[in-house]
Amino acid sequence: MKKILAAAAIIAAMLPAAAQAEGSLNLICAADVAVCELLKNRFEKDSGIGVNMVRLSSGETYAKIRAEAANPKTDIWWAGTGDPHLQAAQEGLTLEYKSPLLDQLQDWAKRQAEQSGYRTVGVYAGALGWGYNADLLAQKKLKAPGCWADLADPSFKGEIQMANPNSSGTAYTALASLVQIMGEDKAFEYLAKLNANVSQYTKSGSAPVKAAARGETTVGIVFMHDAVTMTAEGFPVKAVAPCEGTGYEIGSMSIVKGARNLDNAKKFYDWALKPEIQSLMKDAKSFQIPSNKNAELPPQAPRFEDIKLIDYDFKKFGEPATRKALLERWDREIGANAN
Incomplete structure (x- = not known):
């Protein structure tokens, strides 16, 4: 027995440090599945921690x-x-944590952390817009939509998909952006007109532009980087920044209060903020703007300086009461009348 134990100790000493690491991590990833798999596999390789990812x-x-x-x-x-993420922070569902890498982050990522009491942090950013299938547009003799107003034109009846804001952060960003651009009542008047042109409200935020890429719809309202991903994959998709202005997302990260594997969660948190890890996103054809200033910005990424961005009020539209009221009105006035 002593010989067996001694042999096991020698083998363990010869293994790489990552392979000796113990424990697991329960991760929810709310990005495209290709990015989620890339992160899961790389973190397991780097840390030796097993990741249960949903x-x-x-x-x-x-x-x-x-x-x-x-x-x-x-x-x-x-x-x-x-x-x-901000709503979860306000409700005390997530844990305060200040990463040692916080000083390396873009100002918008730091603000996200500050506004949440350091219960969340920005990991990437991306502007809202849409992608259209240029081949379908030409076949149907439709005018290329460059503005929000264009999407409400009757010529686009049945030609648009967007997600449901109850399940999709992308669609909630669209709803909140339109309210900030037009005012709430005007925004809902616009959404009622747009509803006549929407063939389907999807569960996932990126699904509409994937459908456009496949030729199942002409236009998908999405974050612009999701449209760029389809272009990078060889589809005839054109990304558009709306002429009236648009909102943007700060993709975020939060540790859940009561996490069973807290130490491993903190390890992942710090790891995911490293510039070399954020620079990997392009390998999964993900073209957001990374939050670490030292990360590589993909050349295909839509630049904020080229887009008419609104001063999106993350604090107000991340409040539980504001979100609840807008979603209830959307359900009542738009969702109930969906095609």
Whole structure:
């Protein structure tokens, strides 16, 4: 027995440090599945920690974390729009944590952390817009849509997809952006006109432009980087920044309060903020703007300086009361009348 134990000790000493690491991590990833898999595999390789990863949309993740507050099943929530992360922070569902890498981050990422009492942090940013299938547009003799107003034109009847803002952070960002651009009542008047042109409200925020890429619809309202991803994959998709102005997301990361694997969650948190890790996103054809100033910015990434951005009020539209009221009105006036 002593010989066996001694042999086991020698073998363990010869293994790489990462392979000797113990424990696991329960991760919810609210980004595209290709990015989620890349992060999962790389973190397991770098740390030796086993990752149990689930891919959910932002709205679904918030609902799950809220439902499990008394007995959390998740350790860390990576990605997805910042509004539900801020809402979770306000409701005390996430944990305060200041990463030692905080000083390396862009100002917008630091503000996200400050506004949440350091219960969330920005990991990437991306502007809202849409992508259209240029081949379909030409076949149907439609005018290229450059403004929000264009999408409400009757010529686009049945030609548009967007996500449901109850499940999708992308669609909630669109809803909140339009309210800030037009005022709430005018925004809902616009959404009622747009509704006549929407063939489907999807669960996932990126699904509409994937459908456009496949030729199943002409226009998908999405974050612009999701449209760029389709272009990078060889589809005839053109990304558009609306002429009237648009909102943007700060994709965020939060540690769940009561995390069972807290130390590993903090390890992942710090690891995900490293510039070399954020520079990997382009390998999964993900073209957001990374939050670490030292990370490599993909050349295809839509630049904020080229887009008419609104001064998006993340604090107000991340508040539970504001979000609840807007979603209830959307359900009542738009969702109930969906095609």
